[in-house]
Amino acid sequence: MKNYYITTPIYYVNDVPHIGHAYTSLACDVMARFKRLDGYDVMFLSGTDEHGQKIEKSAVKAGMDPQAFTDKVSQNFRDLLKTLNVSNDDFIRTTEARHKKACQALWDALLARGEIYLGKYAGWYAVRDEAYYGEDELKDGPGGKKIAPSGAECEWVEEPSYFFKLSAWADRLLAFYDQNPDFILPHTRRNEVVSFVKSGMRDLSVSRTALSWGVPVPNEPAHVMYVWLDALTNYITAVGYPDMQADGYKKFWPADVHMVGKDILRFHAVYWPAFLMAAGLEPPKRVFAHGWWTNEGQKISKSLGNVIDPYEVIATYGLDQTRYFLMREVPFGNDGDFSREAMVRRINSDLANGIGNLAQRTLSQIAKNCGGKVPAHGAFTDADEALLSRARGLVPQLRSLFDAQGFSRALDHIWDVIGAADRYVDEQAPWALKKTDIARMETVLYVLAETLRHLGVVLQPFMPDAAARLLDQLAVPADARAFEHIEGDAYALQSGTPLPAPQGIFPRYIENAA
Ligand code: ME8
Numbered sequence: 159m160k161n162y163y164i165t166t167p168i169y170y171v172n173d174v175p176h177i178g179h180a181y182t183s184l185a186c187d188v189m190a191r192f193k194r195l196d197g198y199d200v201m202f203l204s205g206t207d208e209h210g211q212k213i214e215k216s217a218v219k220a221g222m223d224p225q226a227f228t229d230k231v232s233q234n235f236r237d238l239l240k241t242l243n244v245s246n247d248d249f250i251r252t253t254e255a256r257h258k259k260a261c262q263a264l265w266d267a268l269l270a271r272g273e274i275y276l277g278k279y280a281g282w283y284a285v286r287d288e289a290y291y292g293e294d295e296l297k298d299g300p301g302g303k304k305i306a307p308s309g310a311e312c313e314w315v316e317e318p319s320y321f322f323k324l325s326a327w328a329d330r331l332l333a334f335y336d337q338n339p340d341f342i343l344p345h346t347r348r349n350e351v352v353s354f355v356k357s358g359m360r361d362l363s364v365s366r367t368a369l370s371w372g373v374p375v376p377n378e379p380a381h382v383m384y385v386w387l388d389a390l391t392n393y394i395t396a397v398g399y400p401d402m403q404a405d406g407y408k409k410f411w412p413a414d415v416h417m418v419g420k421d422i423l424r425f426h427a428v429y430w431p432a433f434l435m436a437a438g439l440e441p442p443k444r445v446f447a448h449g450w451w452t453n454e455g456q457k458i459s460k461s462l463g464n465v466i467d468p469y470e471v472i473a474t475y476g477l478d479q480t481r482y483f484l485m486r487e488v489p490f491g492n493d494g495d496f497s498r499e500a501m502v503r504r505i506n507s508d509l510a511n512g513i514g515n516l517a518q519r520t521l522s523q524i525a526k527n528c529g530g531k532v533p534a535h536g537a538f539t540d541a542d543e544a545l546l547s548r549a550r551g552l553v554p555q556l557r558s559l560f561d562a563q564g565f566s567r568a569l570d571h572i573w574d575v576i577g578a579a580d581r582y583v584d585e586q587a588p589w590a591l592k593k594t595d596i597a598r599m600e601t602v603l604y605v606l607a608e609t610l611r612h613l614g615v616v617l618q619p620f621m622p623d624a625a626a627r628l629l630d631q632l633a634v635p636a637d638a639r640a641f642e643h644i645e646g647d648a649y650a651l652q653s654g655t656p657l658p659a660p661q662g663i664f665p666r667y668i669e670n671a672a
Contacts, residue, residue, distance in 0.1 A: 162198040163410035164190055167418050168207040168250065168392050171231040172216035175238040177466035177496060178419065178451055178458065181484055185448060185565065186417045187244040188485060191619035192560050194245075195640045196553075201410045203396045204239060205250035206232040210385030211285045214371040224371050228253055238468060243477060243622055250396045252373075252388055261373040261383055261391045263400035267437040268322065269376075279319040279363040286310035288385045289425075290363055308421065320365040320381065327432040331355050334431060334441065342427050343446045343562060344491035347420065351427045362429065390430045393442070413442040415563070423447040446563050449493035466496055475667065478621035479505050482569075485620055490565045505667040512576050513613065513628075514664030519583060520606040521631055521660035527592055532607060532633070533600035534653040542605045545582045548575050549612035553641050556616060565620075572616055579609050607632060608651050615644050624663050633657050 166186050169179050183204055190202035207213075208228040217227035232251050239246055250257065268274045282291045284306045291306050299305040304312040332355055335341055335348065342348040365381040366372065372382025391399075397411050398404025418426050423445065431441035453464045472480050483504050488494035524533060538546065552575060559568040583606060591599035614628040618639065629639055633655050643649040 160198040162193040163201045163413040166204040168205040180468040188619045204246045207389045209372040257395045260395035273436040280316045282312040283315040284310035317367045319363040321361040322364045324362040412440040415444045420447040478624040485565045509664035510666040532655040533604045535601040535604035549609045
């Protein structure tokens with residue numbers, strides 16, 4: 159059985175969903191769709207993080223009870239996923255009963271194993287990050303304020319608190335990173351985690367008494383769980399924990415990838431495996447920390463008023479165009495700059511002039527010169543075989559790139575094949591063969607159509623609608639669009655199959671077209 163479990167972060171509901179949230183969810187969607195096409199049974203989870211001081215404050219500000227507030231705003235994140243055509247299998251909210259049960263069971267396991275003790279916290283806390291900081295990590299800000307490395311303001315907190323014995327886990331974490339060199343990707347991010355762990359970790363405060371908006375600590379009515387312990391647990395709640403005999407748990411835990419932004423790597427690559435190992439559970443197989451998007455070179459922030467609204471972007475440029483741009487523009491893992499000029503350039507050169515034009519040229523010649531049917535073909539020449547073998551080579555290449563979440567490189571490879579097909583059309587000039595050698599013209603158009611079938615199948619994870627339109631135009635049956643159908647020739651296009659009338663797939667984007 160091939161199973162695959164991938165997760166997005168669960169998003170804080172205090173924010174309006176923006177392009178950054180869209181990005182992580184899209185990357186997971188591309189990965190999940192790829193694995194499904196490759197025959198895996200996939201579990202793809204997203205959701206919302208609804209407890210803690212930050213959310214409680216936002217609810218108060220909105221003049222609402224926190225439950226009513228989170229019910230309302232959580233829906234915005236669900237709606238965004240739908241608009242993005244994200245194929246998540248479950249959507250978890252940390253205010254659900256199943257989650258409270260999982261958190262309390264994990265707490266009990268940690269307590270029973272002697273990993274948690276009662277003490278008193280006196281130190282700094284940043285509500286914006288929901289994170290504790292040591293004095294040595296902070297800078298002085300205006301008005302004597304203490305500022306965290308993230309830029310968040312800190313406040314002094316003194317309260318009774320349970321602690322998790324994080325300091326005792328440093329060596330075991332370092333050994334775990336050593337034994338699992340791909341646990342943290344990209345590798346450049348690994349070093350910062352390792353040096354944090356080596357720098358000497360303090361025990362971690364895992365309960366709060368200053369607020370009540372959280373999962374109650376079992377048998378301790380004055381304490382609620384620290385929101386990150388609560389939030390991280392969502393990944394096991396959704397597969398059935400604490401029932402470790404549940405089908406979901408047996409099939410999907412440990413998760414294959416937790417996809418996160420680089421801002422929350424420490425929580426996922428240090429705290430989370432430590433909590434799990436301390437509770438006697440397996441840590442996830444990988445945490446991938448992707449980069450940060452800026453807007454035309456500037457940090458995206460509410461106070462600068464330059465938050466990019468994914469709905470507006472999709473309405474302006476199109477959904478599949480946006481998905482493509484975000485996955486292609488920067489190597490996955492690096493920071494990226496969202497610029498409208500770059501978006502338009504990608505749409506026009508890669509989509510309209512690239513795959514769009516290749517499909518249009520091929521399909522319109524077939525419609526005109528081959529009676530609207532998949533053309534017949536004779537023996538393949540070396541040039542034909544060369545192009546077909548590049549198309550057939552796509553899946554194995556993409557598999558290895560996807561294994562390390564190399565989405566933009568995967569698209570580079572796909573576009574190399576599109577480039578090779580463009581050169582092939584120019585060299586073979588089927589429009590000229592029409593006058594001299596009809597049989598050869600048909601073979602050339604067949605080779606192009608078959609190449610397009612491969613391209614349509616591998617483009618599905620990135621651009622599900624556009625790829626489906628391409629495959630529809632090639633009359634590829636809906637149940638013959640997986641990778642197994644392009645490995646080998648068994649499902650190759652059949653000469654004589656009637657094709658629908660060709661339609662453009664990617665129009666050019668013309669500024670101020672309205
Ligand atoms: O941190 N560029 O939630 P959050 C790229 N609730 N990605 C961005 C981005 C940007 N400019 N802005 C946001 C939390 N993101 C916690 C997570 S998980 C157990 C709990 C993405 O709503 C990126 O994935 O602040 C980042 O990690 C995430 O949104 C933070 O979402």
